[in-house]
Amino acid sequence: MAFLAGTNLFAQPITAKAYECYQAQDWPCAKKWIDSAIISDERNNTQTWQLRGVIYRRLETAETKDFRNIAIESLVQARNLDTDNQFKDKIDELLYNTIIRYYNDAVTYLEGSELLESEQSYHVYKEKYRKYLQSGNDFTQTDVDYFNALASRYMGESELLESGSKKDELLEKAIALFAHVIDLDSTNWQANFNSGIIYYNRGADLAMHADPLLFAENIEELDKLLNRSVELFREALPYLHTAERLDPNSIPVMEGLTGCYYGLNDNAHYEQYQKLLDEHQIDDHLRKQLEKPNDIELLRNILRIYSSTIPNEEQYLKYKAIYDKLNSNE
């Protein structure tokens, strides 16, 4: 405890006792003495409150989360009493290192998929940072990073579910969070791309996972479903095109746009993006074909490319022979 170095603690005997216990790592003892110090005459001493802040920080556990607040309040009181700013930097550092724990919690909760708790922690972090450290702090970049991460987690959670209202709820939350990021930074590639992908996947899932038994009695519902699927593909486009402008060589963006236009039955644009995609990926496909010579799906794709988007009769015939041989063996 550097701030106590050289200080004459004789005039603060109770704080000195607390400090002794602290140095001996006897936390219950340290707590007892420091809590006594703040109700004695020593309560007007900045170092008493600094030490209290440090002790309560040290004592914080999952079961005693309120100790963090007590630590913060103690350090704030220490700052109030430090009228000549002798300990300003030290106190600010201690406050920062205590308040950042809310941010750490937000990240830990993200990891544990406790997403509501994570967001709550993040908001508390910002609130306390502004209140106790720097009221005008610009959180824009931190917000962009955090909310992108949070939204991605919601997307990840939704992938664990095949369908249903819970999945929709998770995706709605992800969309809202990505929208918030885009409000902060309209050129954020990740938020734009992921928003586009969510809409694309929802449109595709509607078309591909519809329960056919529902429509025999109610074909109007099939019509509504197909209309909704088309709407979702259309909603995806602006986001994917923004992502495309930001990174014209992104394969995932090309795939998204290809998929959307395919779903929209827009052959002109579909073929344009399919060709672009194929030109970017053909070498990769050919390399994979050597690694996985029995992959029929891959061969079909290669044949499609050499017969349509990158026409090449020689290559087509070469891979057709491989394909036919595999097919006849099956």
Add this chain to the structure above:
Amino acid sequence: MGKKVHITVLIAFVLCSFSTDHSSLTQIKDTRSSVKALYLYTFATLIDWPQDYRKGDFVIGVFGAQEGVLMELQKKYQGKSIGSQGIQIKKFTSTSEINNPHILYVTEDRSSQIASLSTKLKASSTLLVSEKEGDLDKGSVINFILDGSKQSYEIDKGNAKKHKLIIADKLSALAMRVTE
């Protein structure tokens, strides 16, 4: 302040690892085949076949290059039922193989054979489904067409009658076009 910078950088690193681009989610999905297969199944549920077609398997045949639709039919509908009839999906590679399926879906690349197929099947109650402009005039009963961006269909009731097929009103109601 070194410790402060270290913490911030560490957290940024951790957040970046959460912020994936989910590129695995962008694999192109064959939505068109799913929709056409869904329509073919729906046609099967909303059309009445004559009595002698209501026993044995309900056969949906695919003639042409649409591997996607064939695979979708096999994956989702093979083994399901239309009434008391189990659905069987068949791929036909030549017209000689076609033997009065309940539904015959003829893909665009085989459109030139619609007229001859219609003649071959004139005595049967096969629902001939095509997907090229003008194919109703060549004898198909239902033709896939686009309604803007959405897959839709048109019906020729006269052709349906020739094959003794009764089309439910609600199927006609949602068609983009119905010709008598």
